[in-house]
Amino acid sequence: AQSVSQHNHHVILSEAASLELGCNYSYGGTVNLFWYVQYPGQHLQLLLKYFSGDPLVKGIKGFEAEFIKSKFSFNLRKPSVQWSDTAEYFCAVTPRGSQGNLIFGKGTKLSVKP
Amino acid sequence: DTAVSQTPKYLVTQMGNDKSIKCEQNLGHDTMYWYKQDSKKFLKIMFSYNNKELIINETVPNRFSPKSPDKAHLNLHINSLELGDSAVYFCASSPHGLNTEAFFGQGTRLTVV
Numbered sequence: 180a181q182s183v184s185q186h187n188h189h190v191i192l193s194e195a196a197s198l199e200l201g202c203n204y205s206y207g208g209t210v211n212l213f214w215y216v217q218y219p220g221q222h223l224q225l226l227l228k229y230f231s232g233d234p235l236v237k238g239i240k241g242f243e244a245e246f247i248k249s250k251f252s253f254n255l256r257k258p259s260v261q262w263s264d265t266a267e268y269f270c271a272v273t274p275r276g277s278q279g280n281l282i283f284g285k286g287t288k289l290s291v292k293p
Numbered sequence: 294d295t296a297v298s299q300t301p302k303y304l305v306t307q308m309g310n311d312k313s314i315k316c317e318q319n320l321g322h323d324t325m326y327w328y329k330q331d332s333k334k335f336l337k338i339m340f341s342y343n344n345k346e347l348i349i350n351e352t353v354p355n356r357f358s359p360k361s362p363d364k365a366h367l368n369l370h371i372n373s374l375e376l377g378d379s380a381v382y383f384c385a386s387s388p389h390g391l392n393t394e395a396f397f398g399q400g401t402r403l404t405v406v
Contacts, residue, residue: 213394215397217334221399222297222383222397222398222399222400223336223383223385223397224397225394225395225396228394267334269336280338280341280349281326281328281336281338281385281395282338283335283336283337285333285334285335286334286335286336288334
């Protein structure tokens with residue numbers, strides 16, 4: 180069965196620190212990849228997505244992610260976090276052709292200290 | 294102009310009751326979904342409809358019944374509510390096609406007491 184693993188349950192950083200959140204998936208075929216963010220009490224918002232092409236994708240709010248096919252990974256990065264980045268971050272994959280059935284990781288809570 | 298809207302936002306009800314959550318999207322999307330987020334924030338798909346037809350039906354108790362009167366609406370009806378049904382339920386929609394993203398509603402926090 181397909182699955183998504185997010186290695187960090189809770190990450191605590193100070194403002195201006197660099198961020199990298201790990202995401203690995205298990206699926207042998209072609210996938211679409213996503214990072215969603217959920218701010219406290221809010222709905223999920225798309226940060227960035229990868230369908231094909233350049234494996235380094237840039238999203239909103241200074242976030243980027245790199246797809247490494249050989250490692251089945253799609254790690255999220257930000258060079259300098261802000262207090263407002265405090266949120267829950269979810270990696271998700273859709274096997275290509277599965278009509279949008281998103282398979283989510285368990286999420287990583289990011290707490291940024293001012 | 295909320296793209297995917299759910300009502301109600303909060304729902305507190307007693308065990309054994311029947312309740313419904315409504316979802317509407319004004320994005321013109323063909324596909325709609327219901328996801329459940331448990332107390333540990335884990336998100337899992339429950340149902341997916343494409344143009345009013347059920348296309349994904351994960352292992353969900355048959356007390357949960359989705360209904361899609363048209364492609365802009367996907368409601369979730371839950372019979373005989375149980376304590377374990379307490380969760381946040383998210384509706385989402387996406388356009389037709391392989392390379393698409395899902396747009397989520399604000400969520401409905403259901404608490405069964």
